[in-house]
Amino acid sequence: MAGGSSSSSLGATQVRLWTLHPKYLDARGLVALWREGLLARAVLKRQTRGYRHHPQLARFRAHSSPLAAINAYLRVVLVEAQSRGFAFDHKKIGPLRQGVRLRATRGQLAFERQHLLRKLRVRSPQLYRRQRRIAAFEPHPLFRIVSGGVEVWERIVPAAPNKRGRSP
Numbered sequence: 001m002a003g004g005s006s007s008s009s010l011g012a013t014q015v016r017l018w019t020l021h022p023k024y025l026d027a028r029g030l031v032a033l034w035r036e037g038l039l040a041r042a043v044l045k046r047q048t049r050g051y052r053h054h055p056q057l058a059r060f061r062a063h064s065s066p067l068a069a070i071n072a073y074l075r076v077v078l079v080e081a082q083s084r085g086f087a088f089d090h091k092k093i094g095p096l097r098q099g100v101r102l103r104a105t106r107g108q109l110a111f112e113r114q115h116l117l118r119k120l121r122v123r124s125p126q127l128y129r130r131q132r133r134i135a136a137f138e139p140h141p142l143f144r145i146v147s148g149g150v151e152v153w154e155r156i157v158p159a160a161p162n163k164r165g166r167s168p
Contacts, residue, residue, distance in 0.1 A: 017056045017073065019104045020112050020137040022080040026124040029116070034077050034088055041070045041093070055153030059102055072100040073142050104139060105148030111156070113137045 017040060022030055040057055042048040044066045051057070063069040074093040081088045113136070120128035131137075139145050150156065 016115075017060075018112055018116075019109050019139055019143055020116065021140050022077050024113075024116060024131055024134075024137050025080075026120060026127050027084070028123060029119065030077070030081055030084070030086070034074070034081060037070065037074045037077055038092055041067070041074065044070055055155070058153055059104070059151075063100070063102060065097065065100070067094060068097040068100050069102055069142070071096055073140065076141055100142065101144050102142055103146055104143040105151060106145055107149035108151045108154065109137060109139055109143075109145060111150045111154060 016033070017037060018025070018033060022033060025033060039048065039051060040054075040060065043051050043054070043057060044060060060066045060069045060073075071094045075096055078088050078090055078093065116137075117128060117132055120131060
């Protein structure tokens with residue numbers, strides 16, 4: 001969800017609910033993640049028709065309590081935003097349940113690191129230079145990382161090579 005606008009048409013934007021910790025996002029990415037996380041919550045509550053079939057929602061739907069999972073996800077985004085001085089409305093997320101965890105693969109986390117670095121390189125070069133030195137990003141605390149490749153629901157778009165013909 002982060003990285004795209006919150007359009008109600010599935011084909012109009014790339015939705016990103018990051019597996020990586022929101023501390024790595026720039027301000028634009030963090031705000032987008034909050035908005036898009038709230039949209040995902042509305043989808044899971046059946047309050048909107050947009051994004052109903054988005055593949056990234058599958059991991060939340062697979063949890064025994066999808067709303068508890070998205071609430072836990074959004075809580076971490078909220079805490080990160082508050083630590084940066086944003087005034088996100090905590091009333092927009094529902095009650096929290098302890099011990100909610102989702103599984104994510106090491107390959108997915110690595111893929112998202114590269115994906116975010118490509119975005120930051122363009123829109124926040126200073127942050128990009130700092131973040132690229134981090135070998136492996138921490139996951140969002142909701143996720144328990146297991147071995148495995150990129151998740152099957154991920155839409156992989158080849159990276160455009162840089163001036164030297166290499167991907168970032």
